[in-house]
Amino acid sequence: MENTQNNEKTEKKKIVFSAIQPSGTITLGNYLGALKNWVIMQEEFNCIFALADLHTITVRQEPAAFRKNVAEAYASLLACGIDPEKSLFFIQSHVTTHAQLAWLLNCYTQFGELSRMTQFKDKSAKHADNVNAGLFTYPSLMAADILLYQADMVPVGADQKQHLELTRNIAERFNGLYGNTFKVPEPYIPKNGARVMSLQDPTKKMSKSDENVNGFITLMDNPDVIMKKFKRAVTDSEARVAYGEGKDGINNLMSIYSTITGKTFEEIENEFDGKGYGDFKTAVGEAVVEELRPVRERFERYISDKAYMKECYTKSAEIAQKFSQRTLDKAMRKVGFVLK
Ligand code: TRP
Numbered sequence: 001m002e003n004t005q006n007n008e009k010t011e012k013k014k015i016v017f018s019a020i021q022p023s024g025t026i027t028l029g030n031y032l033g034a035l036k037n038w039v040i041m042q043e044e045f046n047c048i049f050a051l052a053d054l055h056t057i058t059v060r061q062e063p064a065a066f067r068k069n070v071a072e073a074y075a076s077l078l079a080c081g082i083d084p085e086k087s088l089f090f091i092q093s094h095v096t097t098h099a100q101l102a103w104l105l106n107c108y109t110q111f112g113e114l115s116r117m118t119q120f121k122d123k124s125a126k127h128a129d130n131v132n133a134g135l136f137t138y139p140s141l142m143a144a145d146i147l148l149y150q151a152d153m154v155p156v157g158a159d160q161k162q163h164l165e166l167t168r169n170i171a172e173r174f175n176g177l178y179g180n181t182f183k184v185p186e187p188y189i190p191k192n193g194a195r196v197m198s199l200q201d202p203t204k205k206m207s208k209s210d211e212n213v214n215g216f217i218t219l220m221d222n223p224d225v226i227m228k229k230f231k232r233a234v235t236d237s238e239a240r241v242a243y244g245e246g247k248d249g250i251n252n253l254m255s256i257y258s259t260i261t262g263k264t265f266e267e268i269e270n271e272f273d274g275k276g277y278g279d280f281k282t283a284v285g286e287a288v289v290e291e292l293r294p295v296r297e298r299f300e301r302y303i304s305d306k307a308y309m310k311e312c313y314t315k316s317a318e319i320a321q322k323f324s325q326r327t328l329d330k331a332m333r334k335v336g337f338v339l340k
Helices: 001-011 028-041 063-080 097-106 111-115 118-126 133-147 158-178 225-230 248-263 266-270 275-304 305-333
Strands: 013-022 046-049 088-091 152-153 184-186
Touching: 001 158, 013 028, 013 133, 028 046, 028 063, 028 152, 046 063, 063 088, 063 275, 063 305, 088 305, 097 133, 097 305, 111 133, 118 133, 118 158, 133 158, 158 266, 158 305, 225 275, 248 266, 248 275, 275 305
Parallel strands: 013 046, 013 152, 046 088, 152 184
Antiparallel strands: none
């Protein structure tokens, strides 16, 4: 009896899809803003995670570095707690349906819609010498990623919300033309997701492409480096640990500290009442060091066990291929393709 109930519960679990680009080191921002929540969501949902390597080549990559980045990203996510026993965790290019459905969806996505994507505008300004068609159709590949798995929910940060909105529009348009084919996904805003800002310019999001390496923390930074970066973090001249307007630096440090320790802002203000920024920065640095220590240790283990990683991503890709093929076939049949 209990077993039946459990089975029923498993079947009804909502499907979550998300992906991250393996385009370099993973930052504390990725970790606190996204990955830590992915790990938590594994307990409640049927999670499908991917390394979006097809998306990565919309910006030119050096082949050896690209290959290394994919292996390191896979090891990093395992180290963060993505568990291939609980979730699917594969490399996008290993599952052939993604590129296939992306082509189909390209034909149901308007030039005008893609032209309005702010990420396309930003990236084409930044890479003016390589405004390729893949950069333009990046969002329809993202739509394919999501729609292939009939995902109920997609955890995304603010920068990807417009792409998710477009995904919903594409799905609704297709469903409108051919009848129900794709689940229209909802954005998932995690309860305790932090938007981590640069330690050097706290009005900007923490990014690994920041020219100033003191602006970001990577998962692989050693404790000395982490402490140094926090000690150099830009704050303000008020010398009071309190959340407030015009205190972007302190707000950012408080939000990092709060996400890691689970303390509320009020508790943090009380804890550092009468103390200076030096003490606070040390405490935040130490909390981050301790949070990342096991992650770095596990990373070292996974990255030196390529066979284990291969086993994980191969198994997940096989399941993902079968699952997503059903959606691809369904969509193709509706369009009128002759299936083999
Ligand atoms: N474009 C996303 C990013 O850079 C990564 C991504 C690819 C993604 N496909 C996705 C995120 C599907 C959510 C769902 O962050």
